[in-house]
Amino acid sequence: MLLRVPYYYENFFCQASKCKHSCCVGWEIDVDKEKEKYYKSVPGSFGERLRREMTEDDKFRLKGERCAFLNEENLCDIFIALGEDALCETCSEYPRFCIRYGNIMERGLGLSCEEAARLLFLEDVPFSLVEKEVEEPEEEEMPVEEKYQKNCVGVEQARDYAIRILQDRTKSLEERMVIYLFFAKAVQECLNYNKPEKIASLIETWNPEDANKLEKNCDCLEAFYERVASYEQFEDVNAEWKETLAVTKAFIKEHAKNEKEYAGLHKEFRAYYESRIFEWEQILIYFTYRHFMWSIEDSRFFNRAQYAVSSFLMIRDMDMVRFFLNGKEYTKADRIDVARIYSTEIEHSEENVEMLAEDFDFEEVYSLQNLCEQVLL
Numbered sequence: 001m002l003l004r005v006p007y008y009y010e011n012f013f014c015q016a017s018k019c020k021h022s023c024c025v026g027w028e029i030d031v032d033k034e035k036e037k038y039y040k041s042v043p044g045s046f047g048e049r050l051r052r053e054m055t056e057d058d059k060f061r062l063k064g065e066r067c068a069f070l071n072e073e074n075l076c077d078i079f080i081a082l083g084e085d086a087l088c089e090t091c092s093e094y095p096r097f098c099i100r101y102g103n104i105m106e107r108g109l110g111l112s113c114e115e116a117a118r119l120l121f122l123e124d125v126p127f128s129l130v131e132k133e134v135e136e137p138e139e140e141e142m143p144v145e146e147k148y149q150k151n152c153v154g155v156e157q158a159r160d161y162a163i164r165i166l167q168d169r170t171k172s173l174e175e176r177m178v179i180y181l182f183f184a185k186a187v188q189e190c191l192n193y194n195k196p197e198k199i200a201s202l203i204e205t206w207n208p209e210d211a212n213k214l215e216k217n218c219d220c221l222e223a224f225y226e227r228v229a230s231y232e233q234f235e236d237v238n239a240e241w242k243e244t245l246a247v248t249k250a251f252i253k254e255h256a257k258n259e260k261e262y263a264g265l266h267k268e269f270r271a272y273y274e275s276r277i278f279e280w281e282q283i284l285i286y287f288t289y290r291h292f293m294w295s296i297e298d299s300r301f302f303n304r305a306q307y308a309v310s311s312f313l314m315i316r317d318m319d320m321v322r323f324f325l326n327g328k329e330y331t332k333a334d335r336i337d338v339a340r341i342y343s344t345e346i347e348h349s350e351e352n353v354e355m356l357a358e359d360f361d362f363e364e365v366y367s368l369q370n371l372c373e374q375v376l377l
């Protein structure tokens with residue numbers, strides 16, 4: 001089968017004790033059935049500790065915020081005592097994500113890991129995918145159900161074309177995003193009519209000029225507060241997120257009394273950030289690569305474009321506020337941090353993703369028109 005990964009995938013190594021925001025802090029780790037059985041069979045005092053530190057619903061206990069097996073040197077005691085193969089699936093897979101459809105397996109690295117984020121933003125290299133033939137995995141890794149396979153070709157073509165739109169640097173990033181949204185809406189029409197085979201001809205005849213028909217419809221400052229209200233409903237995955245969102249909201253409330261002032265703050269940050277716009281491009285492509293192929297199953301292609309753009313808008317707000325709070329500076333560490341905080345909160349909670357997806361369907365602030373206006377600000 002064909003394995004497809006981002007160009008930097010093979011460069012990833014867990015930073016373990018050197019990691020500042022270890023994934024073993026702040027999260028409850030679910031133990032899979034196979035490893036639960038194994039942990040229950042480990043003999044001796046370490047076996048007893050394993051059983052003691054697992055909850056009845058098969059999670060590792062937390063000591064404060066830390067996994068019970070994370071030692072003082074920030075190393076994993078299970079890894080040390082029993083070796084890498086003894087790690088449960090969550091620990092051995094993280095931060096990797098995976099989707100499998102047909103004879104293709106796509107893997108990537110989630111932005112909630114600071115090392116994965118560092119690699120994504122390392123240099124201004126256009127995002128690309130590397131492919132190689134691999135053995136079929138013994139265990140099926142999240143295959144898309146057979147009955148949805150007919151959508152694979154069309155959705156994959158549309159996803160790849162959406163990435164190409166985002167990479168067209170003859171246009172500003174904001175213009176590209178508007179075209180990207182319009183294109184995703186057109187793909188959605190094909191899927192709504194159960195005609196995924198029409199996506200190829202849509203791409204052939206696609207005219208980006210169609211995306212230029214926009215009239216003023218929304219107040220972007222009000223839209224900011226509406227987006228914040230959506231994101232405030234989330235279950236708390238991490239405290240950093242709550243604080244970052246609150247600081248962002250408070251700063252904008254204090255410094256932007258109207259849409260013009262809000263746009264002015266963004267304009268100043270945008271000018272400062274101009275030479276690093278590729279970082280935003282990478283973020284958008286990351287969301288596109290990671291999530292769009294799941295439209296094979298549920299046909300929610302446009303919903304995922306809304307997700308990518310809404311995520312961009314929230315991240316852009318948080319970036320801008322951090323820039324001003326830093327005394328008009330925004331470092332690479334800030335870039336990694338904001339992306340990590342966002343991804344940790346949103347991408348690790350099915351409940352949060354589902355709540356957002358519903359808002360995208362029903363709230364005016366996420367309509368095609370309103371998202372485009374907010375992007376262009």
Ligand code: SF4
Nearest residue numbers: 014015019023113115
């Ligand atoms: S967040 Fe990433 S680098 Fe840090 S401990 Fe987890 S996998 Fe390793």
